[in-house]
Amino acid sequence: MAVSAFSQEGSSLPLAGVRVVDMAEGKAEMCGRYLADLGAEVIRVEPPGGAASRFREPVVNGVSLYFATRNAGKRGIVLDLEKVDDRARLLRLLETADIFLETERPGALDELGLGARTLRESLPSLVVVSISDFGQTGPYRDWVATNWTHLAMGGVLSRSGMPGRPPLMPPGGLAYESAAVQAAWAALLAYTNRLDTGRGDHVDCSVYEMTAQSLDPGFGIGGSATGGRPPYEGPRGRPRPGLLYPIFPCADGHVRICLLSKRQWRGMFGWLGEPAEFADPEFDKLHVRFKAAERLYGLIGRFFAERGKEELLADGQRLGVPIAALLTPADVLQSEHFLARGGLADAEIAPGLRGRVPTGYAEINGVRAGFRHRAPSVGEHTAEVLTGEAPADEASSASAWIPAGTERRRPLEGLRVLDLGVIVVGAELGRLFADQGAEVIKVENKAFPDGSRQSTSGAEISPSFAWGHRNKVSLGLNLRSSEGVELFKRLVAESDVVLSNFKPGTLESLGLGYEVLKQVNPRLVMADSSALGSSGPWSRRMGYGPLVRASAGLTGLWRDLGVDNGFCDGVTIYPDHIAGRVGAVAVLALLIARRRSDRGGTVSVSQAETILTQMSDDFLRESLEPGSFRPRGNTGEWDAPQGVYACAGDDEWCAVTVRDDADWRALCSAIERPDLLEDVRLAGSAGRVAHRALVDEALGSWTAARPPRAVMTGLQAAGVPAGMMQRVVEYLDDPQLRARDFFRELDQPGLAAPLPTENAPATFQGLADPELRPAPRMGEHTREVCAKVLGLSDAEIESLLASGVLEEPA
The missing domain is CATH 3.30.1540.10 (formyl-coa transferase, domain 3)
Structure with missing residues (x-):
């Protein structure tokens, strides 16, 4: 099979040399696909006749588009695990593997003598990742689930829909796709720990828990719509989804705007011709505009109604008004932006069948790490894989099964991360590393504060902020001063990772782009996340999550067709938490590669392309069957009820x-x-x-x-x-969450009571739970960081504080 021109060769990708045996079936199959995109050799094991997901709808010309998109880049073999000889072949294959992915019902592999405990006793360096609907333990262990049941139980459904109407199921397979990314993160954490200790692990991934943590989390950092308040303090019913991010019909479709800041409102006010009824400076305040929303939105609606999308987008961008058109899936597939970036490409997805398909989650060193070749035919590589087995690179003398009381560790201890991230996706990416032991230094400045520090109460630290920034330290540093830039470079010389999610070009304009920083530290791994990607015709557009969803086609699909203007995605913060995890997986993959090469690299993540990748089969189907990807509400397409x-x-x-x-x-x-x-x-x-x-x-x-x-x-x-x-x-x-220690309590200064907070991304044997240190005040650790990392004297620190280069709390 030819390697596609729009993706990196596997040998140049960070997980080259890592072998994954993949028996994920029907749930979270994208976990193995993402590892394959990052360069791992992923061997898909199927039973005779092929995996059940080969027959999963939608099927076009006899090809399951689900299977084709989730198994691209893998090699395929057939083993009949009912037969003793084939079980022995699987064990020999696992002897050569680093990671084993399986999604069997809890206990099923034990019945075949292939359970995690048995495997770990004979293969102590193997990382076994079990992905099940509810986990390997707990009262729901043996329950069955689908994407929709997880969306209902995971808190997403209760916040989706129009007030006073039935809740609305979001489109696509978002629960399982989000769980797949978090499972990849958990797998690489355990593998990183293996590299340091020689010990493998059994990673118990619950789709239920991963949905609750990563898709639209109730106990995670929220966006502007929350005002820093936890969701459990909100109304019992579904909130009005169009208040903060309103959508308006125009001459040829719909557009959405985001008027959050005073500057954005002033742009809109001028665009409207400075109407006298909204001239009072009080309208600079968001809550005042909310109270007048009916009058204001009526005026904007009449103004937009006779204008086309392209005209509105051009004028809005010129005036500083965040605006996006609601694209249809067909629009997305023809988008000059996604095609120019390689986020979409025409490919052979099965023998004799070509279609336009999202290519993958991330760019590594400026090149797409994604679709390289079609999914394998049934048993296509059985002979070459089973005759080409080689011993694993690393042997382990560690104890086979980690007994109770064995010291557990956090695998990222010793890493230093400079975190420039803001709002949700930036916060999440840094927190994921901080939870696993990395020293994460949040670099911030009072003149350009992180929007997540704003809250309706006026407090600097809200529950939302605490969830997103626990375990970090804060350095107050003015990067718009030459002295601040030089101090940051000195920090880079002593660090491993830099994280950011600014508008593309921002760090370069400060003299802190990767080409500059890699001269300071060639081992540096640098990651950026942006709304629409770091390149392409739309890359400089203003990006907020609601605008990303509109531009990726999701907003138009997440629609209650029973009411006018029934767009229902205005409350969700998807895909921010997922994009953070996508970035974390790719950064950790580069850190793993750095052990071999002693060189760093770059990761770039587009939030819009995160959405496209999670709906790969739907977009592929739309390219093959135009009009098939459309709003379907609460009606399943393939069976009933x-x-x-x-x-x-x-x-x-x-x-x-x-x-x-x-x-x-x-x-x-x-x-x-x-x-x-x-x-x-x-x-x-x-x-x-x-x-x-x-x-x-x-x-x-x-x-x-x-x-x-x-x-x-x-x-x-x-x-x-x-x-x-x-x-x-x-x-x-919830009895299942309680039984599996899903929650812990965080003592956050300034909050009246301990804050319930999520625990780890999965249940591990060899990894310790996250430490729960409180989120920092702005600049709280400035003196400590400057003395410890930079070796500055007290006098030097005082001078830099006096000049405004450094900042600390009042």
Whole structure:
């Protein structure tokens, strides 16, 4: 198979030389794909006849677009694990591997003699990553789930939709795709620890927990819409999604604006012709404009209505008004920006089938680390892989199974990270490293404060800020002074990583671009994240999450079609947390490569392309079947019943998704409707879809008489995927999360009570839980950092403080 011209050769990528055996099936298959994109040799193991996901819809010309996009870049072999000889072959293959990914139901591999404990006893350096819906332990361990049930239970559904209407399922497979990225992060953390200690690990990844942590987290840093308040302090119902980031019809579609700062409002005010009714300087304040939103948005709507998208975008950019057009998937596929950047490309995705496909998450050293070749045919590489086995590079004399009481460690201890990140994605990327032991120095300046320090209470540190910046230290440094730039370069000489998420070109304008800094420290790894990428025609556009979602086609898909202007993504902060994890995985991959090369490099992440990659199969299908990627609300496309059903109580709901005939039989038994089983019209998925109203009415009448938890537990007892719509405040008493130590408490000075906060990204044997040090005040550690890292004397520090180059709290 030819290597695609739009991606790096595998040997030049950071994970070259890492071997991954991949048995992920039907959930989080993008985990192995991302590791392959970063250069790992990923060997996909399938049963005879092929993996079940090869038959997963959407299927075009006999090709599952899900399988094709999630398994590109991998090699494929067939093993029948029911046979003793093939189990032995798998064990020999694992002897050569570094990481083993599996998604079997908990306990299934134990029955075959291939469970994590058995593998770790015989292969003590192997990192075993088990990705299951609810984890290997806890009362929900044996429950079944789908993307929709995770979105319901993970707190996303409760905040999606229009006030007073049913909650709305977001489009795409966001729960499993987000979990896949976090699983890749957990896998590389365990592998990094292996490189230092010789010990492998068993990494227990729960999709439920990873959804709650990474997609739209209730206990993580929030964006501007939260005002620093935790979600559990918000209204019980769904908030109005269009208040902060309004959307307006225009002559040829819709546009969205973000008027957050005084400067942005002044640009809009001038654009409107300075109307007298909004001339009062009080309208410079966001909360005052909110109170007048009906009048103000009416005026803007009338002004925009007769103008086209391109005209509005050009004028808005010129006047400093953050604005974006709501693109359709078809628009995205034809976008000059994503095509110029290589974020989309035409490729062979299966023998004889070509389509336009998102190419991957990240750029490494300025080149796309993504789609290199199509997914393998069934067993395509069986002979060459199984005859070409070689011993693993590193042997380990560590104990096979880490016993209770063995010292656990944080694998990133000893790393120093300079964190220039702001708001959500910047905060998350630095926090992920701080949690794992890195010394993360948040470099900030009072003249250009991090927007996440702003809160409705006026406090410098809100719960949101504490979640995003725990375990960091703060250095107050003015980078717009020549002395500040020189001090930063001195810090770079003593550091390993620099993180930023400014508008592209900002660091270069300060004289702190990578080409400059690598002369100071050739081992430096430097990462940037931006809305639309660091290159391309749109790279300098103002970027906020809502504008990113509009430009990537997501806003138009996340729409309640039952009401006018029913766009429902205005409350979410997706994809910020995911983009932070995408960057963390790539940075850690470069740090792993640096052990061999002694050279650093660059990582660049586009938030928009994070969205595209997580919806790869949908965009690919749109390229092959125009018009197929469109809003579908709460109606599943491939079987029925699949939806969100009202339960007893006020605004209570449960997501139920019948996947196949077995689920259908189990559902009919659970709701005591044997007559439905006898109805020949409903005997297959096509018949159930054709008679969706009938099956929805039957299930809906049953759920309406029961509270949501009873619906969920009753259907789960029968083996039917069901998940109640869980609100963030309900997490704290969730029996599964409590049983698995999902929460800990953070003592943050200035907050009245200990703050519930998430624990680790997965359950590890050899990795310690994150330390929980409070988030810093601005400049709180300036003196400490300057003395410890730079060796400055007290007199030098005092002089720099007096001149404003350094800053500390008042």
